[in-house]
Amino acid sequence: MSSETPDIPDEVAERIESVRVEDEMEQSYIDYAMSVIVGRALPDARDGLKPVQRRILYAMHEMGVTSNAGHRKSSNVVGETMGNYHPHGDSAIYDALARMAQGFSLRYPLVDGQGNFGSIDGDPPAAMRYTEARMAPLAEEMLDDIEQDTVDFESNYDDRLTEPAVLPAALPNLLLNGASGIAVGMSTNIPPHNLGEVVDACIHVIENPDCAIADLIETKESPGPIEGPDFPTGARIVGKEGVYDAYTTGKGRVRVRADYEVEHDEGGKDRIIITAFPYQENKARRIERIADDVNDGKIEGITDIRDQSDRDGVRVVIELKRGANTEVVENQLVERHLETTFGVNCVALVDDQPQRLDLKRLLETYVDHRREVVRRRSEFLLEEAEDRAHILEGRLQALQNVDEVVDLIRGSEDRSAAIEALQTDEDALGFTLSEAQAEHIVRMQLGSLTSMEAEDVQTEYAEVQDEIERLETILGSQAELDRVVTEELEEMKARYDDERRTTFMEDVGSVTREDLIPEEDVVVVVTEEDYVKRMPLEEFDPQHRGGKGIIGVRPKDGDRVATVFEANTHDYLLCFTSTGQVYRLKTYEIPEMGRTARGTSAQQVLDLDGEEEINAVVDVADLDEENYLAMATRNGYVKRTAVGEFENVHSGGIRAIKLEGGDSLADVEVTDGEMDLVIASRQGMTIRFDESEARSMGRTARGVNGIKLQGDDEVAGLVATGDEDERALLTVTRMGFGKRTPLSEYRRQSRYGKGLIDIKTSERNGHVVSVNAVTADDGLVIMSESGQIMRTHVDEVSTQGRNTMGVVVMRLDDGDWVASVDTIPAIDNAPDAGADATGEE
Template identity: 65%
Template structure:
């Protein structure tokens, strides 16, 4: 069998066309896309309805299913719509009908449903044979005056009937109920709004045709969702109203009941599936993603949403609330104000959307007034003939009686009295009873009224201001009838929920070791003891490791961590892993980029920064420097240089000073020197500093204290756990770079000085040893003694152990 093509084409050559396949595909796809865009997915800017919604309402109007009649089976409504106007599947028509009846989907439902029309839990509506519906009063407003030649009609799908191209729509439904839809290559997502606010915006636009969008936003404050909840911030609203696109954050409305230990959710973000959301919260609680929740109950009913979240004892309600907001109870609503304008899809800003509706109302009201004018003019014309006939009643009756039939009677009336065809026909059909004097008065009254109406109609049609006045008056009447309170509150944007918001504020103890292990523990873990005890285990050390530093901080504090190498790093306390007393901790490289031989030697809390302050630093070899805190505002993750050090020197201590304080440097061998902070001029970060104390006999600096309160005492702690408090006035001020005075008598019994702190009686002390023992005691447990004394036993470490460091928990 030959595979060759025939020489002659099979079809008629005169009818054959040569086309390129890509051109045909392109055109066919465009035709399909426009069919979807205009015929299914996008609303008309004038009435805010998609074709299926418009046809459902018109079919109900034609069937007389209004808000004043009884409900009708939805299957009947769907059948009428499908058979007359919308030749598509019944399920798509019923879905649209059901949505127009859902109070949680539409801000102002257009259909009044009876039966199960679904729920916020995602339950589908019952089958259409079980549910009933009728138009809501607002739905009827969409079709007001449709019989007054207000809109154009077009043939239905089979040319048997006619359907309106657009509904008259007395209300701006596109803004009131919003719309969502996905077309080919585009989508729309217009949020619902409050009726009163939108009408106020329309009236302001009528009165101020040159107003800016910012003025309209004063009236149309933002979306108003049927499920309430909160809009966080106004920037997304402004973007949407000025550009047609924007994103708003919707947050559930919650009440925190601390007495009952509950968080009660009363409003959910728009289009949120309540049952699914509750399940996901429960899953996160079980997985440990959300902590502090004991139970979740759904107590919602027909009156609204009520989800009760029971908290565990001791849980922080604010932290749990922030966790819920971050993971579950806040979502983003993307606004795309896309609608059909003259059959073409366009993204509109608020002003353009209001203008499009007003232009539609101008046309509708103008056509309605013209229709009423035509009717009134025709009626007045008939009444004019009737009045003339009454004035000549006997002659008219005689003429009609002498005529052989109606046609001749009308001809004789027209020739005798110059009646028009319409007038003559009406007179011939008059009853004799209408010739009474009372009837004459009624006709004269009606004629006078019609004359006034005609004059009014002509004025409205000839003057734009009068036409706009009618529109304004009708809008005000609708507002008075249907306005309600805003449901969605607009709250100030305090920023998105950060990781910090999910961390409870808690006083903590942070431990670092020489091998760079770090962890934090709750301060409440350590009860205060009397002085002289051993403390309790505070960390588990690996062989050869020692505790390097311990300090107190709140989990939300920003800390500056200074190292022996003169570097400074910034750290948030909550970034340090929280672990138990017996845990070793995690490698500090996870939070600080330390070199192998670099140890943290001082911690400064940036919460103490409140003005023109400085960080005053002292090194092991006695150098001191003062650098403004403003130099430490932008610290890299790899740290920055805080002080330049000589090869054999190390940074020992850092304190915050205010420019008017005295500073006191203490050494390991018990010497101390006090001098004015002003003796040290401010320097940059790269400076080495100046001599602060003259060291002798291989002595080294142990610590630095800022002295600003004469009532404080100087606490000195030695390596064997001895300590004392001495009134600060016993340390007279000297010039910088002297040998100083004796602070504490150091011997083999009490050991070298390891730390100095300024304390008051109300402060608590946290002491820690090389082997990881931690002891908390009250500062007042340490007795006040003179300078040249050995002190008392504050902590009693093992013989092979030694006190390494202390920190002060200030009194509240």
């Protein structure tokens, strides 16, 4: 390859310009971006149309496909538009044509379509060869007076024809039908509005040019003309804060909620009837997603969903279960499916430049455009009227001197000579005519020389003079021009105004599912095979010590109860599992079921694996930043972690403690940094030491040795206590025995010792299942592995010394054992006198 510089002729070299690559790329990209912005994606603020929409309507106008003409094949309209004005492909043109015919997309459709132009269910329009279209009456108003030099025309893409740069737009289409589009680096999303309200707002701006934006918006303080967006699909707007932001800044978020009502059945089965979905919502897809949530258990209480919609409107029937909490279901539907946000972004082209416009600026831009249209139309009509008056003046002179005119014409050699004589032979006529007047006189028929024709000319001349005077008044007075603009807008309102479709509802705040769930104390049961449920605590009457309890769950064969705990439905809970994971959930997220129900899979509530069991539950409401969570493992390890480490617990859980060698988490307690920890083992040993001996560690740490276990002994539980603590240590064993011993009897020792005897364990009472710090006013919920639940008072359990076996707290059937124990702080209801030790009424 030769390295020599090519020989370039001088005339060519003079035209070569050196440019930096980055500069050329920057300018080229800017040119491309502006081409997309101006030529495709953004509407003009004057007529509210994008180029493709404007070209479709103008092509239909040129074809004569008006509202009173027959429909034409859409492919014909698309072909004309593409061939003459919009060379960007037929699919883009047909998509724009179809959208202008969709009553669910445009508040005031500009195309009258015949055939399948799509549906609110997301069905696409039929192919253009199957559908037909013509202009809608309102579209004709957009093009009215276009032949009267009201707007500028520009060359089409191949310079064969001209097309309008903007339409005269007798109506403010940008606000009426809104617009949406994505350009390069910017987008627009303008909601549709009610015609009557927008026209009133335009008139208000004309009459009050110095008005504030707030004067144009209907609020409690100001009865402005525009209430807010008016979507073609109806629905309801929640609150007006987003609307006000959108109108004052050009940007805002409007909450739109489906229109629905609740029907009550005498048999106790309610139904929710949806009659309108939010704007631009796919009805079929939304119904499908509701059904998916019902099947997945995310929405409870729905038995059936039927779409009974037809051409007359939307009707979706949601059947509820008998006895279902209708308000909860309604709120879940609103929260997940029936409310969307319309992001308003009022960006449009002003003088071919994209600008974000507030409401007043939008209206002013349109009003200024209409003023210009009326002014140019008046100038055009004035010129025509003056030309006609000039002709009529010549005719009147000819009629007044008809004999002289006839003689002059008869004496001329030809038509050209007659025209010239009428302009120059003042001696013969006594007057002269202009060329236009002379040509008109020569073309006149003899019949027009009658006296009646003369009267008609005189009358027409007077009318033309009045028209000239009217037009000159319009052009000479801003007030008169504004009056004409106002009158024409009022005429449009009288012709096309209709009622609002979108209503408003007060924003009472974000109503959550929690707001509709009553606060109540419940019992939560978890089985070894990860079935979970909750039941109202009041279903279990307190019994005296030694009772058998009542059925609280019926596990399936081979399954056993693993954990039971008491909580409030509104509590946030940190659930610690045997594998060292921690999960966070609201109690009400656990399904409520009857006492004999097995429960639902915990996979629907927590992302547990098959080996995990919930071993400890901490109420988040009881925590503050200075607290610690102390954890004890089955193998005797203990560690403390600051509460702040558990602020962001996601749905899949996070690691709470590192476990090794088959170890598992036994218990968790909340401490304040200055407490003692009491670790109890299954064989009845306890050790008490200052929590500072177990330094604070991160979530992934294993911890330090807490108690020296003997043989196959394991940790049963953990308790946090203070020097002045007057509570007792409640110990419950596997065979249903229990006792209370004052915590003061457990002296402080160094960490990692054998500890002291807490309770004598044997085959008669079994190993320790649970230890809790209690007061005499507390209550207990004890659950057996087979599903029996017993509720009693702590003071039913006698106080004994450390080295004792305890008394029977819960009587168990053969082969059944205590699975879990939880305390109810300061229970205030006494044992039911109607419940004996067997638990039978």
